[in-house]
Amino acid sequence: MTPTQYTRVKEVFSEAIKLPPRDRVAFAQQQCSETPEILTEVLSLLKHHFAGTVLESPPSRPPPDTIIAEPSSPIDPNLVLKDVWEDNRQILRRRLIAIASVMAVLIAISMVRLFTYHNAVWGYGGRIGTLAVTVGCATILVYKPRVTLLQIRGAEVMVMASVGLLAIVIVVRLMLESAARQDAVTLISVHNWNFFVWTLIILVYGVFMPNTWRRAATILIPVAIIPGLVTLLAIRLDSRVGMLLGQDEFGMPLPVTLIAAGVSIYAAHLIHGARLFAYTAQRLAQYKVKRFIGEGGMGQVFEAEHRMLKRPCAIKLIQPEYCADDQALQRFQCEVRATAKLTHSHTIEIYDYGQTKDGVFFFAMELLPGMNLRNLVDTTGTLPAPRAVHFLVQVCEALCEAHSAGMIHRDVKPANIFASQRGGIDDFTKLLDFGVVRELSLNPQHSVESNMVAGTPGFMSPEQIASPCDVDARSDIYSVGAVAYFLLTGRPPFIGDSPLETMMAQVNQTPDLPSTYRDDIPPDLQSVIMRCLAKEVEQRIAGANCLLDELKRCKCADRWTQRDATTWWREQAMKANAQVPTL
Template identity: 35%
Template sequence: MTDEMFGPYRLEALLGRGGMGEVHRAYDTVRERVVAIKRLPVRLAAEAEFEARFRAECALVSRLREPHVIPIHDYGEIDGRLYLDMRLVEGPDLAGLLDVQGPLPAARAVEIVAQVAAALDVAHAEGLVHRDIKPSNVLITPGAGGAGDFVYVADFGIARAVSNGSTALTATGATVGSLEYMAPERFTGGHGDHRVDVYSLGCLLFEALTGRKPFVGEGLPAMINAHLNTAPPRPSEHVPGLPDGLDAVVARGMAKDPDDRYPSAGALVGDARAALAGGALDAVTERVPAAAPTWIPSAAELAAAVPAAHGHAPPRRRRGALVLAAVLAVLVVLGGATFLLATGGSAGAPEARADPGAVPGTQQAPEVVVPTTVPATAEAPAPPVRLPATTAAPQPAPQPVPQPQPVPQPQQQPVPQPQPVPQPRVEPVQPSAPSIVGRSSYQQGVLIYLSVSYTDADGDAAGFGFRGVNGSGWAPESHPFSSPSYGRVSPGRVEYPFNHGCGQPNQISSDVEFWIYDSGGRRSASTVVHLACG
């Protein structure tokens, strides 16, 4: 079969075909290199609005310098068909890898997803949302020196160009994105922000871990219902031995409410790696024989049971032993004190003499014998007086201590209280619409940037909008400052690119009506600008 010529490209082999066109291995006869050519369906080239968006998207993607985004060499239109000239990536996509190998080891799955996340975070920072993250758009090649997998993300810009200005479903019923990986908000009348990619990434992680799609249903209604109402699946229910923490990562990544999801793709990967690091704890439970079940707390239960500020609490039995030892120590001390009192409290006490009348074999309290004075008469001497050894020497009678006389206190004088200072009356700021005070435009490559400056007296300017007028093909759009799509926003200024194909044979000019709106829905007076190349 003779190779087909497509402009300067010789199409050598068909690599794949899908709803967004077909991909060929091709030889660029001008630059003398092998490339991948993606040709979009003919019908899309007939839509002027889509063509303009497609060129703007490609211009932005071609400026990304993230190694996991497939580089775009060129783009445009040949023989009525839009095309992309990209680097040819030799290797399978993730869908094909899963078909052959089944579920991937958890560590490999997480690292593949991590490289996809790196590409998404860089694109999101530039205002690009992929909207069609799925295994067939994740291309895998061997890493340098055989060091693991190196991942490329394909089809940046194409799904976004189609979905802008339309609903999630086209008029013909074809989906913009793949049903198995689409975020719930895309079925409820909105496009969503970059978190639609975070949802798809959660689906991708589940499939890489289990080898199966998150939801399985017959037909469009069943899939929509699953994304809107069915709880996210748990990888550990399909692959025994997976860390339980990965269930939580998938659940948060696939949360129905975008506010409950991870704020970025990188945040999802950070938790997935943390779940892997704790996986060794779950490996212990797998070795417990089924015949002798023993409860072993999970990592989460251990974390909940141990006070964060003091580390691991000792077992109760050991604590009881420590308390008993402390009581015994107190008793020993008290016993020693009693012994010291009984013996006079000193090692150097006078030598004790035994009582002659004591019962043999019993111990008597030591005594000190003090002889009485013998009189000069012939009367019999008086028996000695026995005093206990602990008898204290007589103490002098206490003398009364003179009490201090009260010192007279000076009479307290009342402290004058400060008088309130009258506050100036602050008049409330009346809500008012923003005002456009200036505009200009400049060319950058194939794009023309419209720059608009504005003022806002009450400080609640919230976003901007535009539409084509006088026959120009720009559909009405509205963007909040928090998510300005391709625009650049700074206080008092907005810049937005419009693709006019400057320098191309089919460059265009257009008239654009532009406005600013505030949080109350008030719009500024519109300004109409004529945009032309050169």
Template identity: 40%
Template sequence: MSTWIAPTDHDDITLDANSPFAIPMRPEVDSNTPIGIELQEGDTGETQGTNELLQTRLAGAALALGFGAGIFSLWTLLREVTSIEQHLGWFFIGLEITTAIALIGMGIWLYRVPSATCRCLRWCELAIFGLTSCLFALLHYLEIVFIVQDFSLIPQMPMGGWLILIFTYSIFVPRSWWVILWASATMSIFPIVATAVAIILHPDVRAAIGFDPSSLVEMVLFLVATIFASVSSVRMISYLREKAHEAKELGRYKLKEKIGSGGMGDVYLAEHRLMKRPCAIKVIRPEKAGDPKAIARFEREVRTTSRLTHWNSVSIFDYGRTADGKFYYVMEYLTGLSLQELVKRRGPLSPGRAVYLLKQVCNALIEAHGIGLIHRDIKPANIMVTELGGAYDVVKLLDFGLAKPITTSVNAPSEPELTVVGSLTGSPLYMSPEQALGEAQPDHRSDIYSLGGVAFYILTGKPPFLSGPTLKVLLAHIHEQPVAPSSQRKQGSAPISLELDSLVLRCLAKQPKDRFQSAQELLNALEALPEANEWNQKQAAQWWTCNCTHYQTSHG
């Protein structure tokens, strides 16, 4: 049994700014009304490690294109000097030399400058490939006109330069495949425009291509094939890198096998090479490695989780970056089941066991809220039940990737306040009304609501509001009142006390002021329930021994 299981259904969807399920507008407001939703830190893209990688790659691309343009300008100069008639002209030669010098100078500057900002690197990227595209477009135009006017031939489009340019971008610039597709398509517009200008300005070119348009068709097909090849190569390289993770080491850790995937990264079972201690390593996905926002969220998850020391929160051991720029962090390896898996396999829990587990989640939240962090994505899939140090039914709260500071303390690093129009953060089935509305910054009472939804799920086997379209679920959180969990229990199941019913419904109150005001207050209420002492370590050990093959084997 593994801690890390990839999301498989609607219950495990987490919305963030990049989610395909993101809701652009509230139904009750018009399209001009912005929704203020808090994003995770780092959406500005200012991530030091990613910037350094991009800066190095852009420097290499600028130098490669610059030296290539320089060699080509020398060849052009030699041809013009030895030829009786001028081919491209001295203006174009001067432009070639200027472009080569500019690219080489930009490459040297990128290598020498200590660290450029993300905005500066974006402009450098545009300048490097935009300048080269303009030069190639002018060359494309002059070559077509020269062939038709001087040789009266049907022009064969000069496409070698475009092949080099598009593949240089896909090889050097660390981007996801869809960004490569967009950039390659943009660069492919230049030769088409250059050809169109030649056709419009020169009747003889128009007549030649009109007589036999096959060269025009071949140019378009060549560009499409080049785009397809560059995007396919990027995707293949990403796939091979992902597979290579399974057979290589990350720092002091040896990867054994892939044990799960999430929206941000893949998780591997690993072992410390010297201590031989098993651990879990989360590595950012290859297709996410070039996305500054993804890197920022990944780093935020590491920093946030590492600040937590309570045994009911997952522990972070180490954090690093591979030679090829992949970020990873090392956490404790847990065997067991998430609450989502547990309920799906064994059905709703007994009230006593549910209370026993919920109290431990409260303990984890007391520490998190105490240092000014709200989780914002509490759901059954993010709560792990395991055996640890001879104790059974130990809860571990996972995935602080969406955690957000609610206060600024002396010891807490400052965090930027960012907003975006039209995005939601959290899991629809367990999202608080204030998260769904986006009218106010959610505080720690939003986590209380989500934990109430988890309590409802583990007692009944279903979320407070039944699955359906995402918008319908969000509207239910905002407007509909949940029913008592006891009304959803199957006949013959252990009964739920009125006190436990009231506790869950209070957690699910629409207004934050009507809920428990802290995790400590909720913990006190759980401890006062009639079910508080119905489940203990002895019963937990018996359950794990009888129901889990892993522990049957290890305990004989």
């Protein structure tokens, strides 16, 4: 396919997925009626495109590095979780009821004061409207305890927005009235109280309402700007406001609302992290959870220790936002089942797995010191050819066992290959993350993973994209070749402006030789890599056993010694220590 045709495929496909599913095929046929080869390619992409893919991800969750798309599958009722986000929902509901109730009482008191002391009627309209919103939201939350998290967030926005708008109207009116009377003292007082009240609101919200730091920042930073905008609005309406405020000799030395926003965002981060940690520790009673390590496409990982065996381990459990996704839970279960069957020393070892009494699905695996190959290359640069072959040989050894057991990994990439230390051996390689493994022994009609477009675009084989049902062990061989390419050049074979472009390039384009980017790559190793990256599966190296033999026959094989590995890690430790400031 020519570059022009490739561009046309991208254009038609991008437009087609914007349409309802029932109209996509007809649209593609209409647009490509005179170019059957383009139509075939577009229809192939549409056939394997589902809402969960990186091409059309749900707006509420950014696409992970590993993309997964599959048709609907049966629901497993045993994997329904009650997790930390259910706790967050109830906490948010109770606290929002309290806030709305307090706001309603304060507004009612202000209405009484307004009538009793000022005998005025101008402020009643806004107060009555805000009172109705706050009372209505509080009533709904009290009498409908099973409202969704999204509905609670909607009520939160309504309460906060209505009260905020009322406060803005009152402050602007008081400022304008003070300016009309040339009353600088009252005007400055109103101005300072405006900032004080918003600062208090920001601090209370950050500490009181359960949020991640990102959501807190999204809400509080714009809110911190509101008092300044209110002052500018009053000045715009009456220039005397600015003149009278200029008489304030002290002014405001620091933007207090922005400082309050920073404090609140940090507080939200600490509180949310502490609650997540406590939640995990509570539900994994047989393990002592020490710290949060990180998260991947579906699971969160914690460093832990078995309470009786005192054995360090890593605990992986389902991410909270996937708790209602039955397909995600089945993939998580599939990862455990597949990995537990494998016993090779270069495959991550599973110690324990199951569900706690309240339904949390987890597994415990060995805790690995070191770093994955993606981080290693990003941190220290491309690898010498002997070291790259050293890692690739061990990956192939792990894949030999997996393929013999009828398992296709489908997501071999640098981030899933870990350079560790085991038994005093440095650069000991571990193959991780069997989350999208395909087990060939399973009946495709009953397999949640058989029809998936799964993997990472930069390291996917062409058949993973064009015909995911037909992948076999040679798909992993292609991915190993892409990993080798990355280790030696610092980049995958193809880099597109979007995941779709990268996937299309995997299907249609031939990668440049690795020597294009680096001139010291041994010719025999380059030949092995390019044979792994052949578009036609018949032209690739036949399997992991054959690739293992090919790598061992390279002249640079066995030139990376244990002494080299130990020296390299020792130098990295010395550099890290040198960067730590001393007192």
